[in-house]
Amino acid sequence: MRRVLILALLFGGMRLVVPLGSQGQGSQALLSFGFLILGAYTVGEIAKAVRLPKIVGYLAAGVIFGPYGLEVLSAAGAGRLAPISQLAIALIAYMAGAELRFQEIRERGVLLLKMTGTELLVTFAALFGVLYGFQAYVPFLQGAPEAQVLAFALLFAAIAIVHSPAVTLALLSETGARGPVARTTLGIVLLSDIAVVLFFSVALAVARALSPPTGATAAPSLGSVVWEIGGAVLVGAVLGGGVALYLRYVRRELMFFAVLVAFFGLEIARFAHVELLLTLLTAGFVTENLSREGEGIELLHAMERSAAPIFVVFFALSGAKIQVTQVVALAWIVVPIAIVRAGAIWAGTQLGAWWAGAGEPERRYAWMGLISQAGVAIGLASIVAEAYPEQGALLSTLLLSLVAINETVGPILFRRGLVASNEAPAGEPVPATAASAAPPTTLLDR
Amino acid sequence: MSSTFILVLVAVGAYLAAHVAFGWLAKRFLIVSGAEYLLLGVLLGPQVTGLISASVFSGFAPFLTLALGWIGTLVGAQFYLPSLLRYRAPVYRIAFFEAAATFVVMAGAMTLLFGWLFEMPLERALSPAVVLGAIATASSPAGIGLVAQRVGAGAIVRQLQMTTAIDALVAVTAFGLLLSIDHPAPAGTPRPPTATEWAVISVGIGVVGGTLFHLFLGEERKIDRLFISLAGAIILASGAAAYMRLSPLLPAMLIGAILINTSGNRQEIAQVLVSVERPIYFVLLIFAGAAWQPSDRAWILPVIIYLLVRIATKTGAAYLGAWANGALPALGPHWGRALWGQGGLAIAIALNYLQHEYSVLANVIFTAALVSVLLTDVMSARVAESVVRSARERLGIQIPGAYAATSSASPEEAE
Numbered sequence: 001m002r003r004v005l006i007l008a009l010l011f012g013g014m015r016l017v018v019p020l021g022s023q024g025q026g027s028q029a030l031l032s033f034g035f036l037i038l039g040a041y042t043v044g045e046i047a048k049a050v051r052l053p054k055i056v057g058y059l060a061a062g063v064i065f066g067p068y069g070l071e072v073l074s075a076a077g078a079g080r081l082a083p084i085s086q087l088a089i090a091l092i093a094y095m096a097g098a099e100l101r102f103q104e105i106r107e108r109g110v111l112l113l114k115m116t117g118t119e120l121l122v123t124f125a126a127l128f129g130v131l132y133g134f135q136a137y138v139p140f141l142q143g144a145p146e147a148q149v150l151a152f153a154l155l156f157a158a159i160a161i162v163h164s165p166a167v168t169l170a171l172l173s174e175t176g177a178r179g180p181v182a183r184t185t186l187g188i189v190l191l192s193d194i195a196v197v198l199f200f201s202v203a204l205a206v207a208r209a210l211s212p213p214t215g216a217t218a219a220p221s222l223g224s225v226v227w228e229i230g231g232a233v234l235v236g237a238v239l240g241g242g243v244a245l246y247l248r249y250v251r252r253e254l255m256f257f258a259v260l261v262a263f264f265g266l267e268i269a270r271f272a273h274v275e276l277l278l279t280l281l282t283a284g285f286v287t288e289n290l291s292r293e294g295e296g297i298e299l300l301h302a303m304e305r306s307a308a309p310i311f312v313v314f315f316a317l318s319g320a321k322i323q324v325t326q327v328v329a330l331a332w333i334v335v336p337i338a339i340v341r342a343g344a345i346w347a348g349t350q351l352g353a354w355w356a357g358a359g360e361p362e363r364r365y366a367w368m369g370l371i372s373q374a375g376v377a378i379g380l381a382s383i384v385a386e387a388y389p390e391q392g393a394l395l396s397t398l399l400l401s402l403v404a405i406n407e408t409v410g411p412i413l414f415r416r417g418l419v420a421s422n423e424a425p426a427g428e429p430v431p432a433t434a435a436s437a438a439p440p441t442t443l444l445d446r
Numbered sequence: 447m448s449s450t451f452i453l454v455l456v457a458v459g460a461y462l463a464a465h466v467a468f469g470w471l472a473k474r475f476l477i478v479s480g481a482e483y484l485l486l487g488v489l490l491g492p493q494v495t496g497l498i499s500a501s502v503f504s505g506f507a508p509f510l511t512l513a514l515g516w517i518g519t520l521v522g523a524q525f526y527l528p529s530l531l532r533y534r535a536p537v538y539r540i541a542f543f544e545a546a547a548t549f550v551v552m553a554g555a556m557t558l559l560f561g562w563l564f565e566m567p568l569e570r571a572l573s574p575a576v577v578l579g580a581i582a583t584a585s586s587p588a589g590i591g592l593v594a595q596r597v598g599a600g601a602i603v604r605q606l607q608m609t610t611a612i613d614a615l616v617a618v619t620a621f622g623l624l625l626s627i628d629h630p631a632p633a634g635t636p637r638p639p640t641a642t643e644w645a646v647i648s649v650g651i652g653v654v655g656g657t658l659f660h661l662f663l664g665e666e667r668k669i670d671r672l673f674i675s676l677a678g679a680i681i682l683a684s685g686a687a688a689y690m691r692l693s694p695l696l697p698a699m700l701i702g703a704i705l706i707n708t709s710g711n712r713q714e715i716a717q718v719l720v721s722v723e724r725p726i727y728f729v730l731l732i733f734a735g736a737a738w739q740p741s742d743r744a745w746i747l748p749v750i751i752y753l754l755v756r757i758a759t760k761t762g763a764a765y766l767g768a769w770a771n772g773a774l775p776a777l778g779p780h781w782g783r784a785l786w787g788q789g790g791l792a793i794a795i796a797l798n799y800l801q802h803e804y805s806v807l808a809n810v811i812f813t814a815a816l817v818s819v820l821l822t823d824v825m826s827a828r829v830a831e832s833v834v835r836s837a838r839e840r841l842g843i844q845i846p847g848a849y850a851a852t853s854s855a856s857p858e859e860a861e
Contacts, residue, residue, distance in 0.1 A: 006662045010682065013654070020632050020639065020647070021689035030508040031689050034682025038662065041674055080508075256725030305721075308670055309677040 003042040010035060011072065029080035032073045037309050039065050039072070040316040053411040055170050055315050062319020069320075078320050081313065086276075088314035090262040091307040092166045093277040096190055097236075097284025098300050099169070104183070112187040115352035115362075119370065120161050120192055120199075122348030123341060127157040130340050137333060140394035151207035152395055158203035159380045159399055160341060160373075162196050163189045164410065165277070167372035170311065171414050173304070179423035184362045185369030185414070190281065193376065194229070197275050200380055201225040204387065213388045224273070232269065232278035239265055239279070240286025247287070247295040254302035262303070277376070321378065322404040326397060334401045341406070345370045361421045368417030372410025373403045483728045484793070484819060487735020506733060508685070510797065511694055513730040515684025517794045518695035520719050521614045522702025526712065537605055540767040541612035544782065545583050547763035548756070549616055553579030555755050556748070560807065564743060573628045574807040577799050580621040581815050582756045585613045586789030589826030593834055601776055602837045606784050606830065609764075614791055615699070621795050622648055622696025629691060630804050648692045652700025655683040659701060660708045667711050673718050693798050727790045734793045737800055738809075738816055745810045752814040753821070760785045778840060784833040787826025788818045 014035060021028065040061035047057030065072040073081075105112075131153040135141040141149050168189045172182050202225070243261055265283055269276040288296040327334065346367045353363035378400065385396035418424035489495060556575035561568045587610040594603045626645035631638030639647065659679040666672050683701055684694035702719070706712050764782025768774045796815035800808045 002664070003662055006658050009658060014686070017647075017686055017690060019635060021691075028685070028689055030511050030681055030685030032685075033508065034678050034680070034685050037674060037678030037681060041678060253724060253728075255721065256728060259725070305670060305673060306725075309674050312674055 003045065007039055007042050010038065011070070014072065029077050032077045033081060033084075033313060035072050036061070036065060036313055036316050040312045044312070053171055053415050054174055055167060055411045056408060058312055058315035059319035059322070059407060062316035063322050063324060065316070066320025066322075068323050068325070073317075073320055078317055081317060084310055085314050085317050086266055087259070087262055088307065088310045089166070090266045090276065090280050091259075091303060091310065092169055093280035094262055094265065094284040095300060095303060095307075096165050096169050096186070097240075097281035097286075098288040098296060099172075099186060100190070100285050100288070102285075102289045104187075108184075108187065111356040111358055112184065112191055114356035115184070115349060115358065115366070116188045116191040116195065118352030118355060119188065119345060119348035119367075120195060122351060123161045123344040124157045124199075126340055126344035126347075127160045127337070128153050130337060131156050138398070140398075145211075148211040151211035154203050154210075155207050155384050156395060156399065158196070158200045159377055159384065160337070160402060161192070161199075162373055162377040162380065163192055163370050164372040164376065164407070165189050165193055166314070167407070167411055168369055168414070170315075171369070171411055171418070175415060175418050175424035177418045177423040179361070179418075179421065180359055181361050181365045181369070181421045182418060182423050184358065184366045188366065188370060193281075194278055196376070196380075197278065198225065198229060200383075201228070204383070208387070213392075228273065228275045229278060231272055231274035232276075233282050235268055235272050235274050236265075236279040236282025237286050239268065240283035241290060243283065243287040243299070244290035244295075247291050247299060251295065251298070254299055255306045258299060258303035259306050261299075262307075318378070318407065321400065322407070323400075327401045327404045330398060330401045334398065334405060338402055338405045338409075341402070342367075342371055361423075365417035365421045369414040371406055371413050373406040377403045483731035484735045484816065484823075487732040488738055488816075489735070490732070491736035491738060493739055507801070510730065510733055510801070511684050511688040512681050513726045514794050514798055515680045515687075515694040515698040516719070516722060516726045517730070517790055518618060518684075518698025519680055519702035519705075520723055521611075521618055521695070521791065522699035522704075523706040523716055523719055524611045525615070525703045526706050533604070533608055536771040536773060537608050538612070540605065540764075540771050540773060540777075541609040542616075543767035543770070544609055544760070544763045544785070545613045545616040547766070548613075548759045549579040549583045549620060551759045551763070552582040552752070552755055556752070559748060559751055563747060564807070570806060573624065574805070574811055576624050577621060577795065577805075577811050578752060578814060580617040580624070581788075581792045581795050581811070581818075582752065582759070583613050583620070584617040584788060584791040584795065585610045585760070585785040586787035586791075586819075586823060586826055587611070587614075588789050588823075589787045589828075589830045590784060592827045593830045596831070597834060597838075600834070600838070602778075602781060602834055605773075605777060605781070606833075609785060613785070617791060617795060618693075618695045618699050621798070622693045622699075625691070625693045625798075625802070632690075644690075644692065647690065648687065648696050649700065651683055651686050651692070652697035653704070655679070655686075655697060656701040656704030656708075659683075660705055663705070663709060663711070663715070665710055667714050669714055669718060669721075672711070672714055673721075676715065676718050688801075691802060693795075695794060695798060730790065730797070731793060734797050734812075734816065737797060738812060740809065740813065743807070743810065745813050748807075748810050749814045749817050753818060756818065757786060775840075776837070778833065778837045781833050781837065784826075784830040786829060787822045788815070789823055789826075792819055 014031065040058040043061035043064065044054035044057035047060070048054050062073075063069055067073060067075040067078060131138060131141070132149060135144070135149050135153075141152060144152075168186055172178075172186060239261070246257065261283070262280065265280045266276065269279040287299065291299075349367035349370065350363060352358075353366070358366075381396040381399040381403070384399075385392040388395070415424065553572075553575045556578045557568055557571045560566060560571035560575055564571070587607060590603065590606045590610060594607070597603075623645055626648045627641040629639075629641065629644045659675075662679065663672065663675055666675065679701065680698060683697050687694040687697045705715055709715055761780065761782040764777075764785060765774070765779055768777045768779075768781060792815045796812045799805050800812045802808070805811075
């Protein structure tokens, strides 16, 4: 309550200084950035008090203080903070990769592949079927030619199957969960992330062939898609090797170095036209598995600490993109789709777990961690909106509304799953690093 | 090839090389790390390779403002009252005299020089001269800190540490007030605030912000949670000051002082502040180097005069201060030489001044600060050590060899 009151005072203070300021130097963005950190932190604490994941609080803060709420953060201000989101994605990917051990992949790789493949396939089929079957009720598909319906249903399903590595990793960090459900969920999310990038590229190419967009850019060639994936692994491996060497021979200023690695990965991926998430994921994986015991963990701790405010803002910025009025207006169609998606994920995970011979906890609870959607889905939706300037915007709106629902419900459900499987405590979270003796630097439990 | 990519590539390479090389140099020859980043920034900037373009620089402007705020908070966090009370009055008198004299002499000399050299009215020359006065007052504590680590704390080391803290206080306050007084009227306001009102706003952001943030942080002791809320608080206050074209340094310094004095978790707060100090400092130095551009006007003479006046004033004012307070036997006649070193704060003030589009002779002032840091940062620790050594030898105190390991009990404590 004290923090809410102070936040209200700060909000009032900000309103007072606005007429006295200038727009230059990005200082207004900095002002919003500072307020957003404090605001998101406070709402995150409130969320924690009512036993919700903090991420939900951060997202809610974004909705409250964003362009569609109290407008502390304008749409232009959010645009200026976009590099922070990119940096956050790079950090998340690196840390996700660093969570994977070669030993584990060798032991559980087949299981993860089977579960991921089945889950994605079932969910994709269900979502494609729903949109195609109920085309008469979907605003932008009503009366559209058959080829266009197929193309948009394909694109919609290709994006709607996406999960959220950011939310998954943040929740694991917040709860400190490290059991089979946690690790299987993380594995599926990371694997599906790679698969979805491939799949989306193919889906977009097919969609363009079925329904060529007017005045849009050329479709990416197969070679560029292959390079985007293969190159990412190559570039990530080189980067990870370099980081491992640094840790072995220099090992200083790790907080500075951690952000530098993420920033460097971001830039090198952009420069080499390779997939960002996969690049950083590979880099994290290679570093962690090449480093001597403790070295990689040390960097991971430093990265977690320097990333903490960035993550808070990242989720708040994600929340700021949610147009509540739009979500409400489309609720009659989005809610059924969200239910079908959740049901399909459940069914796909059951089938996959049965096929792979997974344990009872994974079979029962892993699906709960696959509901969340966030940055990747939003990014892909914007690509579609760009590729199809007319109908793409409507498709993007539908997708963003779906993401908004999954983004809010997903973390709650995942936490419940972790608690139900006894991998996370119901109350105060515990430290979430692989080295249990290390200081309590949980990713978002701050 | 993307300039940002090249920038990152070069920064990574230079970071590794510089860090390893300077780590060795610091150990072997008592050289403070920092100047290499400044030099790197100059090399990356538009004046040499142009890898950091104007757009990249403006994209990082919010981060630079945050860096200024963080440095200001660190300055303020030095002033923990119970610790300050342990110092005797002469220590403060000497420190304040040295700081005030340096500021006044430098500002006065530069006003006359700028008026003569650039043929400008003295009232117009006063503003950049005051900025140079504030920059000249700032002394780097890094070299002294390194010496303190090696030979332990003692009377002269404590005097030096207090003097650098007071120097920072005077520099930040003078500069903060100058930006309040010499403030352009915001567009679209029915009655623009007066200079006094801007000063009150500047101090108000610090005092009100410090109080609110103290309440906001509460008794939080978890370092990671503190880090988030402290970062938010500093970013918000710095952003508010920069948004109103005020210096983020002054409000941030007040916030640092309030938090460190009112919070039960002051140790944790200090730990958080210090943990990010070096990364922020390095990035600030790189971008400061990149921001450098030689002035269209004659800048060599003002820079040389600045360096000479500063060295003379620091040495002379320190001597006079010690003499007037009867401390010459303990401190020695040349103890002011240990205050020659300039570092992050000087750069921060100069960069802050450079950011304002209405600044007069901004490039001349920035160049002076840059050259001063480049020349003095490298040797500050050695000079400080020689001052401490000669003071101790004069007093007949056994000291460890120049590069020998320091014993835990300092012989100078007997002073």
